Amino acid sequence: MTTNTLGNNTKPTRWSNRLNALCTQENIITIVVSIIVGVAVILPLITLVISSFLVLDDLGFDTEWGFGNYIEIVTDPVIPKAFLNTIIICSGCTVLATLLGVSLAWTNARTNCPGRAWLEPFNLIPFFLSPFIGAIAWHNLGEPQTGLLNNLARDVFNIEGAILNVDNIWGVIWVTGIFFAPLVYLFVIGSLRRMDPSLEDSARTTGAGLLKTTMTITLPLVMPGILSGAIIVFVTSAGEFGVPFKLSAPYGWETLTTQIFTKAVGDDANHYLGATMAMALGAITIFLIFIQRRYIAPRSFETVTGKGFRPNVLDLGGWKWVAFAFNIVFIFVAVVLPIISLIIVSLHPVWTGEIVAEKLTFINYTKTLFFWDENSIDAATNGILNSLFLAFVGASIAMVLALVVSYMIHRTKGAGSAILDFLCVVPIGFPGIVLAMGVLVTYIQTPIYATLWILLLGYITRFFPYGQRNIASIMLSISEELDQSSRMAGATWVTTMRRITIPLLKPGIFAGWILLFVIFLRELSISIILYTSGTETLAVGVYYLSNFENEPLTAALSLAQTVLCLICMFAFRRLAGKEALTA
Amino acid sequence: MSQETTSNKYLQVNNLVKWFGDDKAVNDISFGIDEGSFLTLLGPSGCGKTTTLMSIAGLHTINSGSIQVGGLVYTEPSQSIFLAPEKRDIGMVFQSYAIWPHMSVTQNVSYPLEIRKFPKSEIDDRVAEVLALVDLTDMASKMATQLSGGQQQRCSLARAIVSSPRLLLFDEPLSNLDLKLREQMRLELKRIQNEVGITSIYVTHDQAEALVMSDDIIVMSKGNIEQTGAPLEIYSQPVNKYVSNFIGVANLLEARISKLTSPGHAEAVVSYEDMTVQLPCKIGVGVKEGDDTTISIRPENVHIIREKTNDQCIEGKVENAIFLGNHVDCRVSWGNFEWKVIAHPRDRLKAGDKIFLRFDSEHTLAVQ
Numbered sequence: 001m002t003t004n005t006l007g008n009n010t011k012p013t014r015w016s017n018r019l020n021a022l023c024t025q026e027n028i029i030t031i032v033v034s035i036i037v038g039v040a041v042i043l044p045l046i047t048l049v050i051s052s053f054l055v056l057d058d059l060g061f062d063t064e065w066g067f068g069n070y071i072e073i074v075t076d077p078v079i080p081k082a083f084l085n086t087i088i089i090c091s092g093c094t095v096l097a098t099l100l101g102v103s104l105a106w107t108n109a110r111t112n113c114p115g116r117a118w119l120e121p122f123n124l125i126p127f128f129l130s131p132f133i134g135a136i137a138w139h140n141l142g143e144p145q146t147g148l149l150n151n152l153a154r155d156v157f158n159i160e161g162a163i164l165n166v167d168n169i170w171g172v173i174w175v176t177g178i179f180f181a182p183l184v185y186l187f188v189i190g191s192l193r194r195m196d197p198s199l200e201d202s203a204r205t206t207g208a209g210l211l212k213t214t215m216t217i218t219l220p221l222v223m224p225g226i227l228s229g230a231i232i233v234f235v236t237s238a239g240e241f242g243v244p245f246k247l248s249a250p251y252g253w254e255t256l257t258t259q260i261f262t263k264a265v266g267d268d269a270n271h272y273l274g275a276t277m278a279m280a281l282g283a284i285t286i287f288l289i290f291i292q293r294r295y296i297a298p299r300s301f302e303t304v305t306g307k308g309f310r311p312n313v314l315d316l317g318g319w320k321w322v323a324f325a326f327n328i329v330f331i332f333v334a335v336v337l338p339i340i341s342l343i344i345v346s347l348h349p350v351w352t353g354e355i356v357a358e359k360l361t362f363i364n365y366t367k368t369l370f371f372w373d374e375n376s377i378d379a380a381t382n383g384i385l386n387s388l389f390l391a392f393v394g395a396s397i398a399m400v401l402a403l404v405v406s407y408m409i410h411r412t413k414g415a416g417s418a419i420l421d422f423l424c425v426v427p428i429g430f431p432g433i434v435l436a437m438g439v440l441v442t443y444i445q446t447p448i449y450a451t452l453w454i455l456l457l458g459y460i461t462r463f464f465p466y467g468q469r470n471i472a473s474i475m476l477s478i479s480e481e482l483d484q485s486s487r488m489a490g491a492t493w494v495t496t497m498r499r500i501t502i503p504l505l506k507p508g509i510f511a512g513w514i515l516l517f518v519i520f521l522r523e524l525s526i527s528i529i530l531y532t533s534g535t536e537t538l539a540v541g542v543y544y545l546s547n548f549e550n551e552p553l554t555a556a557l558s559l560a561q562t563v564l565c566l567i568c569m570f571a572f573r574r575l576a577g578k579e580a581l582t583a
Numbered sequence: 584m585s586q587e588t589t590s591n592k593y594l595q596v597n598n599l600v601k602w603f604g605d606d607k608a609v610n611d612i613s614f615g616i617d618e619g620s621f622l623t624l625l626g627p628s629g630c631g632k633t634t635t636l637m638s639i640a641g642l643h644t645i646n647s648g649s650i651q652v653g654g655l656v657y658t659e660p661s662q663s664i665f666l667a668p669e670k671r672d673i674g675m676v677f678q679s680y681a682i683w684p685h686m687s688v689t690q691n692v693s694y695p696l697e698i699r700k701f702p703k704s705e706i707d708d709r710v711a712e713v714l715a716l717v718d719l720t721d722m723a724s725k726m727a728t729q730l731s732g733g734q735q736q737r738c739s740l741a742r743a744i745v746s747s748p749r750l751l752l753f754d755e756p757l758s759n760l761d762l763k764l765r766e767q768m769r770l771e772l773k774r775i776q777n778e779v780g781i782t783s784i785y786v787t788h789d790q791a792e793a794l795v796m797s798d799d800i801i802v803m804s805k806g807n808i809e810q811t812g813a814p815l816e817i818y819s820q821p822v823n824k825y826v827s828n829f830i831g832v833a834n835l836l837e838a839r840i841s842k843l844t845s846p847g848h849a850e851a852v853v854s855y856e857d858m859t860v861q862l863p864c865k866i867g868v869g870v871k872e873g874d875d876t877t878i879s880i881r882p883e884n885v886h887i888i889r890e891k892t893n894d895q896c897i898e899g900k901v902e903n904a905i906f907l908g909n910h911v912d913c914r915v916s917w918g919n920f921e922w923k924v925i926a927h928p929r930d931r932l933k934a935g936d937k938i939f940l941r942f943d944s945e946h947t948l949a950v951q
Contacts, residue, residue: 017663024667481681484642488675488752489670489695489742499694502684 005191026412026493033404034416040461041423044438045430048282051275051441079277082254086238086281089172089248089255093237096177098230102219103185104330109192110200110218111314113323121573122331127182128569129335130522130540132242133558134175136546137338139246140345140555142166146353148341171247172255176240178334180233187229200314208402210314224296231292235285239431241525242539246546256281257433257525264437264529271441278437282430289429339562346555364556368545377549380532380557383541386452390537391520394459395467395513401460402512403505407497410475411483424465435462436529448485450532458526463519470512470576471505478504511576518568522561538564593618593782594639594750597650601634608634610806611648616784616799618653621776623785623793626803626829632786635803636752639784640675641668652750652782669698674743674781675752678759680735682727688714688738689723693887695746697834713741716775733764740772744779751776757932758790769795790830794818802826822867823951827879834922838862838949840870840880850948853878855920862898863944869951876949883921887913887930888939901936915940 055068073079104123108116141149144162153163166174199221203213219226241257249258256277263274309510316323345351345358366373371381405424409417427435439458440449448454482504486496502509524539531540538561545554592615601609609631616622624632638645641657649659658665669843674695683691689710696706714720717737722730730738736756743751756772757765773796776783787793793800802809802817802825810822821827824835838851841861849866852859862878870876888896899915899922906928913924913932922940926932 006589013664017665479681481677481679482683484640484668485675485677485681485739485742486683486694487642488640488673490669490672490698490746491694492667492669495698500683504683 024493026518029404029494030408030412033401033409034420036400037405037420037423037464040457041426044435044442044461045426046281047442048275048279048434048438051272052279054272056270056272063272066577069273072273073276073280078254079256079259082256082259082357083280084453085169085244085248085253086255086257089169089176089244090234090237092170092173093176093180094234096173097180097233098184098226099235100178100181100330101229101233102188102222102226104181104327105185105189105192106214106218107323107327109189110195110214111316111320113316113320113327115324116327119327121333123185123327124182125331125335125569126179126566127186127571128518129179129562130242130524130565131176131179131240132246132524132542133342133522133562134179134334134338135172135243135246136551136554136558137341138166138171138175140341140351140551142171143353146351146551148344148353151353167247167251169248169253172244172253175243175247176237178330179243180236180547181330181334183233183236184226184229187232188222190224191225192218195221210316210568214314214325216280227296228292231288231296235288235429235431238281238285239433239475239525241433241528242543245543257431260433260437261528264440271437271444272318275437275441278434282434285431285434286426286429289425293425329396339559342555342559345448345552346559348552351551351555364552365560368541368553368557369560377541377545377553379536379544380553382542383536383538383544383557384560386455386535387521387523387538390452390456390459390523391517394456394463394520395516397456398460398464398516399471399509399513401464402471403502403509404473405464405468406475407501410472411480424468427462428465430462432458432462432525433529436526439526440529450535451502452535455530455535455537458530459520459523462526463516466510467516470515471508474505474508507578508574509571514568514572514575518565518572521564521568587867592616593886594652594784595650596635596639597649599635599638599640599644599650600646602646603634607806609645611636611817612803612806612808613648614801614808614811618782619780620798621773621783621785621796623744623787623797623800624802624803625790625793626788627788629805630803631787631806632803633754636754636784636786639750640673640752641666641671643672671750672746672748673750673752674746674748676736676739676743676754676756678755680739680756680759681690682735682738682742684726684728686944687724687726688719688730691727691738691744692741695742699746709745713745716744716778717741726728732760733768736760736768737771739806740775744775744781747779748781751781751783753783753787755787756785757787758789765792772796775907795831804829819946820867820948821879821950824877824879827877827948827950832882832923834882835881838864838876840866840872840874840876840949843872848944851876851947851948853877856918858897858918858920859929860895862895862942862947864947864949867948867950870949874951876951877949879950880946882912884923884943885915885922885924886941886943887915887924887926887932888941891939892941896939896941898937898939901932901934901938903934904932 028505052069053065053067054063055066056063107113108120108123136265141147142164144150145166147162147164149164150162153159163170196220200213200217203217208216239257241261244253244255245258245261248255260274260281261279263270263277344355346364348356349359349361349363367377368380369384370376371385405420408435409421437463439454443449443454448457472580483496483501486500491499522539523537524543527537527540528543536544542557542561546555595615597613599609600607600610612635624635626632637786639650639657643698644665645658645660647660650657656664656669693706693710696709711720714723714936717740718733719737719741722734724794727735727738739756757768760768769792785796797814799811800814800817801811803848810817810826817826818830827833828835836853838853841850841852843849844863847865847873849864851862851864853862864878891898897917899917902914902916902921904926905912911926911928911930911932913926915922915924915938924940932938
C-alpha cells in the first residue's frame with residue numbers, strides 16, 4: 001500500500017487541521033446524540049420547575065409569577081391527604097415487596113428448596129406484567145359484593161358478607177407489593193448467588209443455627225442490595241398511577257399521582273398546579289435515587305468475592321417443603337389467580353359475581369380486539385394499534401440512543417461521559433407521571449401535542465436508560481481491544497460500529513429492545529397524561545373500559561395485554577439469559 | 584508523497600509527552616528506528632511503554648511532540664495534526680489478541696483487506712498466503728472462538744500483517760500464553776517478522792523476550808528512556824543500576840572509583856558493611872575518579888575457586904547450591920551480602936563449603 005491513499009497532510013494550516021481533527025464521525029455522532037438526550041431529558045424538567053411558579057388566576061386564562069401553587073398544595077383539602085396516603089402506600093408496599101423479594105431470592109439461591117431452578121422464571125413474571133392489570137384482576141377477586149373469592153367463601157363456607165375487600169389503601173399495598181417484589185429479588189439474587197459459602201459455613205461451625213446464620217451473616221452481607229431494591233420499590237410505587245386509580249381513588253383514598261392526573265386532564269385542569277405536585281413528587285424520588293446511587297449501590301460490591309464457584313446451599317430439612325409451598329403460593333397469588341379471574345370475567349357479557357356457564361361468550365374480545373368489527377370500541381382497538389406502533393418505533397429509537405450513549409460513557413470516556421452518565425440516571429429518578437407533566441407543559445403549544453409523537457418522546461425519554469443499562473453491562477464485558485483492532489485494521493468509527501461493536505452487542509441490544517417493547521406495551525402513567533382522543537394506548541384503552549364501560553370488556557383487553565407481555569417475556573429470557581436483569 | 588523530515592530514520596518519535604490527568608505517563612522521549620527493524624520497548628508496568636505504543640497507534644492523543652513514519656506525520660499537536668488510527672496503515676497485535684468472536688478465522692484475517700477494498704480474488708490469495716505463513720491453513724473456516732490461545736495469537740498476527748502495513752505494533756502479545764508456548768512463539772514471531780520484513784515495535788515487560796527477538800531495545804522506567812541499544816549491548820554494558828537490574832540478574836554493590844587505570848578501566852573500592860575489596864573494573868559512561876558508583880557483576884561471571892589466588896578474591900561460604908542440570912544456581916554469603924553465582928556441576932559444591940570468589944575485570948562493570 002502506498003502512502004498516497006492514506007492521510008493527506010500537504011501544507012495544511014493549523015486551523016484547518018484543528019477543524020479536521022474535530023470533525024470526525026465519532027465526534028459528530030456523539031455530539032448530536034448528546035444534544036438530543038440532553039434536550040429531551042433536561043428541557044421538560046426545567047419547564048416543570050418554571051411552571052410550578054406560574055399561578056393561574058381565578059378565571060383560568062392568565063398566569064402570574066408566585067408561590068401560589070406551593071401554598072395551594074399545602075392548604076388544599078385533598079392534596080395533603082393524598083400526600084399522606086402516598087407515603088403510607090409506599091411504605092407498606094416497600095415492606096411487603098422487600099419481605100417477599102428477599103425471601104424468594106434467598107429460597108431460590110441459598111437453600112435446597114425443591115424445583116428452585118424452574119420456579120425462578122415464574123417468580124419474575126410480575127416484573128413483565130402491568131400492576132394496573134393486577135389491580136383490575138384483584139378487584140375482580142376481592143371486591144366485597146362481586147369478588148370471586150368473596151363469592152366462593154359465601155358459597156362454600158356460608159359466610160355472611162365479605163371476607164376480603166381490596167378496594168382501599170391496603171388493596172393498593174397488596175397489589176403493588178406482590179408486583180414489585182421481583183424488583184427486590186433482582187437486586188439481591190446476584191450477590192446471594194455469588195456469596196462465598198464459607199462465610200456461612202464458618203458461622204455454622206461456631207454453633208449458630210440456620211436461622212441465626214441467615215439473620216446475622218447472610219442478610220447483613222446482602223443488605224446493600226436489599227436497601228437498593230427497597231428504595232427502587234419505594235420510588236416506583238410513589239409513581240404508580242394505575243393501582244391507586246383503580247383500587248383506592250374511587251373509594252376516597254387519593255394519592256399524589258391520581259391528584260396530578262385530575263389536575264392535568266378534565267374540565268378544571270390546572271397544569272401549573274399539576275406541575276407543582278409533580279415537582280414535589282419528583283423531588284422526593286430523585287433524592288432517594290441519589291442516595292441509592294451515591295451511598296448504597298457502591299457498597300454492594302464489598303459482599304461479592306467474584307469467584308466463579310458454585311456455592312453450597314443450605315439444607316432446610318423438612319422445612320424445604322414449607323419454602324416450596326411459600327414459593328408456589330406467591331406464584332399462585334401474583335400470577336395464576338389474577339389471570340384466572342380475568343379469563344372468567346372476560347367471558348361473561350356482564351359480571352355480577354356469579355359464574356354463569358350457559359352465558360359464556362367471546363363478545364368482549366370481538367368488541368375490544370377486532371378493529372374491523374362494527375361494534376368494536378375505538379378506544380380499545382386504537383389502543384392496541386397505537387401501542388404496537390409506539391412500542392416498536394420507541395424501542396428502536398431508544399436502543400439507538402442507548403447504544404451511542406453507552407459507547408460514549410464506557411468507550412470514549414471523554415469529558416461528556418460523566419454528564420451523559422448523569423443524564424441516564426435522571427429519568428430513572430422521576431416517575432413517569434412527573435416526566436409526562438414536564439413533557440406536557442413543554443410541548444403543549446407545539447404541533448406534536450395531541451399526536452403519537454409526544455407519547456413517543458415521553459416514552460423514550462423516560463425509559464431509554466433501561467436499554468442503556470442492558471447494553472452497558474455487555475459492553476463492559478467485551479474487551480475494548482476488539483474495537484481498537486478494527487480501527488487499526490483501517491476501518492473508520494462507523495464501519496467499526498457496524499461490523500464489530502454492534503454485532504458483538506447484538507444479544508444485549510435485542511434483550512434491551514424487548515424489555516423496552518414490553519414496558520411501552522403496558523405503559524400507563526405517561527400515556528394517561530399525554531393521550532388525547534385517537535392517540536389512546538393499550539393501557540389507556542383498559543383505563544377507558546374500566547372507567548366508562550364494564551368489567552368484562554376491561555378484563556378482555558387486560559388479558560390481551562397480559563398475553564402480549566408474556567410472549568415478550570419468553571423472548572427476553574431466551575435472548576438475554578438468566579442473569580440479564582440482576583443488579 | 585514526501586514530507587520534509589527532521590531525521591532520516593524510518594520511524595521517528597520526537598519529544599513525546601503524554602499526561603494522564605496529573606500523571607506524566609511519558610516524559611519527553613525521542614527515538615527512531617530503521618525500516619524493517621524490530622524494536623522492543625521494555626520496562627515494568629507503568630513505565631510508559633504501552634502509552635508510547637498507543638500514541639503511535641493513534642488510540643490516544645499525545646500532549647506534545649511528534650510521531651512520523653516514512654515521512655508521513657502521524658501526529659504533531661503543535662501543528663494540530665492528528666491522523667485517525669485507521670488512516671495510519673498499521674497492523675497491531677493486542678494483548679488479548681482481540682480476535683472477533685463473531686467471525687471465522689478467514690473473515691477475521693480478510694477484514695483489513697475488505698476495508699481497503701481489495702478485489703475478492705486478491706483477498707483470497709493473500710489470506711491463504713498469510714494463513715500458510717502462520718500455519719493456520721487447516722483452521723481457516725473455524726470460528727475464532729474455537730481456536731486455542733496460541734492459534735488465536737497466530738490468527739491475530741495474520742490479521743495484522745495481511746495488508747502489508749507500514750508498521751507492525753505488538754502490545755505484550757505473549758503474556759497470556761503459558762511458558763512453553765511463549766518460548767516457541769517468540770521464535771515463530773521473529774521468523775515471520777523477518778520473512779515479511781515489516782518494521783515492528785514490540786512492547787513487553789519480559790526481558791528474555793526482548794533479548795531473543797529484538798534488533799534494538801529501549802529500556803524505559805517512569806516515562807523516561809533509560810538506555811537504547813542492541814540486546815548484547817544492553818545486557819553486557821548497562822548504563823546504570825536500573826538497567827543492569829532489570830535485564831537479567833546481577834550482583835549489585837556500592838563502590839567508589841579509587842583511580843582510573845586506562846581509558847574505560849578503573850580500580851573500584853567495593854565495601855559492604857565492614858568488608859572491603861579492591862576490584863579492577865570497566866567503567867560506564869560518565870563515571871569519573873572519586874565517584875560513588877554501583878558495581879554490577881552477572882552471576883555467570885562470578886567464578887568459584889577453592890584456593891585464594893590473589894587479593895582481589897573474596898572469601899565466602901556456600902549457603903545453598905541448587906543443581907539445575909547444566910548448571911548449579913548458588914548463593915554465596917560474604918558477610919551479610921549474598922552473591923548470586925552460576926557454577927558448573929563439576930565443581931561439586933554443597934552448602935557450607937568455604938570457597939573464594941574471583942572476578943574478571945572485563946565483566947565487572949561500574950555504573951551510575
